[in-house]
Amino acid sequence: MSKPVLEHSTSRGKIVQLIQKTMKMLLLWLGLTGLIGIATESAWAHGERSQEPYLRTRTVQYYDVHYDKQSVKVNEEFTLIGRFRLMEDWPDAVSLPDTVFLSAYSPGPMITRVESYLNGMPARQSFSKLELGRDYEFKLVMKGRVPGRHHIHPLLSIHGSGPLVGPGQWIEVTGAKGDYVQKVTTMNGIEVDNLEFYGTARALKWYAVWLALAAFWLLFWLVRPLLLPRWIALNKGREDVLISNRDITVGVILGVVVVAISFGGYMYAKHEYPYVVPLQAGTNKVDPLPKPAHSVDVKVLKASYDVPGRAMHVTARMTNHGTEAVSILEFATANLRFVNTQAPGADKAISADYPRDLVARGGLGLSDQKPLMPGETREIKFEASDALWEVERLVSFLTDVDSKFGGLLFFVDKSGNRLMTEVGGPILPTFTAL
């Protein structure tokens, strides 16, 4: 008699030990999960620095980007305007801008989109066939929704290549999230108080109806012996006791009810919403901005990047085709701005709302500050030197399969008119100071 009791108590002890171990593991898992949750901070940016340099320096060059506000209340609108140049020397590895979508990069819907335009055309849908070497102007009207400090960028998504972001600015949203309202009036006169909750209650009610029907059908079978007795009976060849005529009757009635609700509900919805439209698809065409009347031709003769000095040196032959003498004002690439502080109007080159973390403190150094006269051709060296090359992770272009650089060179005449020229070409790394 003692042996079975001993076995019984031993097995019970093992079960208790197993439960205790499982509980400990569960507690450990919960603890670790909680610790990770506490230790993890919200993402502050979007990994824009992780994009390869050739994507940022040789595809979309944003310029003249302005944020009209840097602090808004919930429901308050702010506008983001700017321009971008699609670089002529587009990398082979990047899909051409045949299908693009203009948007704003934000950490989720902390802000909402009110309106967006590309060259004045509504940009709710995508655009097709944007042209390389041409400029486009964008406007994004956004609205504060979730309080907090959010990093917002203009964004151009290119089909096959992904998102290419412009300069990001911190936008402070204040107030209470619960106050956010998005009123809409439909074309057939339905007044929607808040788009946030539109149609949700109706959907939840219908889910409840279907779940109730499913619960009825499942409970109808679950209240009876479910697995082992049925399996034994089936193996004994007694299928007759497993499904009765009553089961079939209930099933058929339920099936009819389900079909009736499905089609009845469909007919009722058709009656309730007689005017409906399909989802709107397709792309729009937009013409680029007109080409400027005069320009300065720039031919890069030599370009190098001084790795320890964190400086880009470019020697270029420049020809002024305009009627006014011009000075080099700024070199811009990948949203970084190197301004020649000795050029006329240099103090106004960077607007107050431009992100300061993208402006090079060292500015732009020139071998020759003398203005380029109309019709004159001259060889000029410029140096864009700053730790930003490293901070923005733009130096890894030296490991690209085609070691090239790209950017925009801005000139200014004595009247303050700006001219812009695309520059780029092969670049040579230098691993010691020049």
Add this chain to the structure above:
Amino acid sequence: MNTETLQHPQGAAAGQTHAHDTVESVSGLSPKALHYSRVFELFVVAAIIMLFAGAIHLHVLLLAGDWDMFLDWKDRQYWPLLSPVVMIMFPAALQGIFWTYFRLPIGATVGATCLMVAVSISRPASFMWWTDYPLNLVLPAQMIAGAIVLDVFLLVFRNALFTAIFGGFAFAFLFYPSNYTIFAPFYVPVSHQGMMASMADLIGYVYPRSATPEYIRIIERGTLRTFGDSASWVSALFGGFICIFMHYAWWYLGIAMSSMKFLPNNAKVMALMGTKADVKASA
């Protein structure tokens, strides 16, 4: 444990049938054994809900993806076609298992309900509470209507082939009308920036999804739009046709996956598994 105590007192034997036989009496299990069986069933039900809620949810996420995820993907063409074709797979497999081993016509409903439970947790948790998107942007489709009818067809026909032909077709064909009642308000037209949009388009536009540009939507493409208003029904019919084959294939896949197969424990297999020296070499 004394196995004799698990026998039913009347001990119904194979071949002996009585008018008032029940599942319990035919099984031959004693009340105590039936009690243990019931407790075991509770654990199985809990395990099935957790396992299949996760599995079906993942499966639908991977294969139906954005069509089930986002409101502005639920178009007239692809949504009524792709969603039921993807969603019938697990319910068909579960139906095969439950019917073959237990004669329970609930497999499809179990699968559909598990998916509904999973999305009822994941959509609010992932989108509404975690990332601040409104719930209406990510309302899921339901397939319970089609699943119940699929189970009823099995109950009536008691045959996998006929269930696939009629039930599989009905599963997909009911998907569109039974979900239209939920999503109809989102197809009303609105004017935005001088262009017409559906309410679903507008909701998708207002709440930015940075990594989901508009052009990524695979909606309303192809010549099916020439059918005009009836495009959804053509899609639903074609979805039904595909679901016939999908159901039949996954029914048997479910049975195969729930069967145990053993490798023969001979010298060749042991050599193959590396637990014994090569047969030829040792010979």
